[in-house]
Amino acid sequence: MFKKQLFLFSSVLLLIVITLGSCKSKYEKLKASNDNAKKYSEAVKLYNKKDYSKALGLFEDLVGRYRGRTGYEDLYYYYAYTNYKLKDYTAARYHFKTFADTYPSSPRAEECRFIAAYCFYLDSPIYSLDQENTQKAIESLQLFINLYPKSDRVTEASKLIQNLRDKLEEKAYANSKLYLVIGDFQSSVIAFNNMLRDYPDTKYAEELEYLIIKAQYEYANVSREERKEERYNQAISYADQFTEKYEASKYAKDVAGLKNGSQRGIITAKRTLAEAAVNPRLAEKLAKKDTTAITPPSVKGKDNQKIPANN
Numbered sequence: 001m002f003k004k005q006l007f008l009f010s011s012v013l014l015l016i017v018i019t020l021g022s023c024k025s026k027y028e029k030l031k032a033s034n035d036n037a038k039k040y041s042e043a044v045k046l047y048n049k050k051d052y053s054k055a056l057g058l059f060e061d062l063v064g065r066y067r068g069r070t071g072y073e074d075l076y077y078y079y080a081y082t083n084y085k086l087k088d089y090t091a092a093r094y095h096f097k098t099f100a101d102t103y104p105s106s107p108r109a110e111e112c113r114f115i116a117a118y119c120f121y122l123d124s125p126i127y128s129l130d131q132e133n134t135q136k137a138i139e140s141l142q143l144f145i146n147l148y149p150k151s152d153r154v155t156e157a158s159k160l161i162q163n164l165r166d167k168l169e170e171k172a173y174a175n176s177k178l179y180l181v182i183g184d185f186q187s188s189v190i191a192f193n194n195m196l197r198d199y200p201d202t203k204y205a206e207e208l209e210y211l212i213i214k215a216q217y218e219y220a221n222v223s224r225e226e227r228k229e230e231r232y233n234q235a236i237s238y239a240d241q242f243t244e245k246y247e248a249s250k251y252a253k254d255v256a257g258l259k260n261g262s263q264r265g266i267i268t269a270k271r272t273l274a275e276a277a278v279n280p281r282l283a284e285k286l287a288k289k290d291t292t293a294i295t296p297p298s299v300k301g302k303d304n305q306k307i308p309a310n311n
Contacts, residue, residue, distance in 0.1 A: 093119030
């Protein structure tokens with residue numbers, strides 16, 4: 001009885017395996033065949049059924065065989081879109097760009113040029129990560145606008161560029177504030193000023209101009225006594241400019257405090273230098289003072305000039 005059941009179970013299992021194998025082999029047989037017309041027809045059917053993985057397998061075989069032949073333009077168009085549907089944006093943007101370069105007169109060239117740029121957009125990471133693809137997306141979208149200024153897609157491309165620039169602005173904002181957090185006040189002042197220069201219409205302008213005063217004040221605070229007056233005066237100058245520009249700012253009270261602190265700092269620094277002039281021990285102590293709390297990292301501005309370590 002047991003042997004009979006075992007035989008029956010084995011037969012059913014074998015039947016299932018054979019059935020599944022035959023289903024698989026139909027696709028595999030087609031994939032391995034030289035019937036390009038049937039293979040292309042089936043690939044298009046699979047694409048329309050949204051079975052993009054199988055469609056890609058067939059399209060990949062055909063791309064090498066059809067190159068330079070009639071029908072290659074349609075095939076390559078499908079091939080590019082199949083990669084796009086599978087969210088392989090790196091491959092998709094390459095193939096869309098290649099299509100546009102190879103068939104510049106095609107009615108599809110404009111579309112492919114746009115989708116190639118859009119793939120860079122989709123591959124643009126969150127603002128805290130490296131923004132190389134963001135920059136490339138901006139360049140590609142701007143190139144599209146330059147090539148097709150009358151395209152219906154120009155408005156969308158412009159919106160995408162603005163989204164990408166907003167992301168770069170967020171990264172610059174976060175990076176510039178980081179210097180203040182870690183106590184690298186000189187680099188912080190430079191970074192805040194650079195951001196205001198690079199993003200003159202930034203929504204963070206008022207906050208950044210306040211933080212410049214704060215960073216400059218702290219920078220003066222940790223400077224050598226002989227440099228304090230100059231640096232406190234710079235903080236006062238920043239404070240005066242801020243007050244003139246933002247009369248009703250929420251930072252007004254803090255700015256006034258930083259200005260008063262800078263004025264007191266100048267008085268204290270002058271008094272200390274006067275005492276050091278007649279007190280050798282104090283003079284020696286001041287000479288040994290390390291005015292840099294941390295070693296500032298090398299940061300490059302837009303002009304690629306390193307921030308100077310000038311204490």
